[in-house]
Amino acid sequence: MIQSIAGELAGGMLSDRRPFRAPHHSASMAALVGGGLRVRPGEVSLAHNGVLFLDELPEFTPSVLDSLRQPLESGEIVIARANARISYPSRVQLIAAMNPCKCGMAGTSGHTCRRGAACASEYQSRISGPFLDRIDIRVDVPAVSAADMIAAQTRAEPSATVAKRVAAARERQIARYADAGSPETTTNAAAPSSLIEKLVEPDRENQSLLLQAADRFNLSARAYHRVLKVARTLADLAGSDRVLRPHVAEALSYRLNFGGG
Numbered sequence: 001m002i003q004s005i006a007g008e009l010a011g012g013m014l015s016d017r018r019p020f021r022a023p024h025h026s027a028s029m030a031a032l033v034g035g036g037l038r039v040r041p042g043e044v045s046l047a048h049n050g051v052l053f054l055d056e057l058p059e060f061t062p063s064v065l066d067s068l069r070q071p072l073e074s075g076e077i078v079i080a081r082a083n084a085r086i087s088y089p090s091r092v093q094l095i096a097a098m099n100p101c102k103c104g105m106a107g108t109s110g111h112t113c114r115r116g117a118a119c120a121s122e123y124q125s126r127i128s129g130p131f132l133d134r135i136d137i138r139v140d141v142p143a144v145s146a147a148d149m150i151a152a153q154t155r156a157e158p159s160a161t162v163a164k165r166v167a168a169a170r171e172r173q174i175a176r177y178a179d180a181g182s183p184e185t186t187t188n189a190a191a192p193s194s195l196i197e198k199l200v201e202p203d204r205e206n207q208s209l210l211l212q213a214a215d216r217f218n219l220s221a222r223a224y225h226r227v228l229k230v231a232r233t234l235a236d237l238a239g240s241d242r243v244l245r246p247h248v249a250e251a252l253s254y255r256l257n258f259g260g261g
Helices: 029-033 062-066 069-074 117-124 146-150 159-179 193-200 204-217 221-237 245-256
Strands: 051-054 076-081 084-089 093-096
Touching: 029 062, 069 076, 159 221, 193 221, 204 221, 204 245, 221 245
Parallel strands: 051 093
Antiparallel strands: 076 084
16 A cells, blocks of 8 residues: 555556565665655655665665664654654564675685774664664674585575464464454564563573673663563474573574674
């Protein structure tokens, strides 16, 4: 529907496919969150119920990235103008990719950046803390060499098998929130903080682990609740009714895995 009113679909057609949007890093704030003389939805709304992919993340203007903080938190973007106030839904799965530093070679075997750690530090600092706090899972992907591609590869788990496990986890979540009196919530990510605390109920061992991480890495209240949501999801994928210490530890590792932190 959003794509239709934005003129993205020809001939009044409707689509039954979840959207995938990948704006260039030169996109303006109006292009990303919406606006303009005649207010139009931006990329974050055009990706509603789908994926918003931001490649070369630090190359986006910092103020443009920070404009995504509110829609990522609330699932809605409100555009206020002198003659109009319009809200668009913007519940997206944000996926971003970036090089570790400006030259793109930090951490690569056999390469030493002339500027050393400052290159990576300055490049990654273009992403503000509040924006980064809204990204639940951070994974460092090492560079793939030609030797890695030539060498024999172990057969990976088929996508169909992974899809079945994800579908089963989704069904568990839908049933869980229906039983908890919140049928409008269908995923752990969308659960209110008070509800996720009640449903996870960290035991003494997990509380100790979370407390140590909070003290050492200065986890915010938002980060704490997002760690619980990721841990609950990991438990669902494993078919576990309870959130165990390995699930919490893995969720914490994803939260702290950025720039070697």
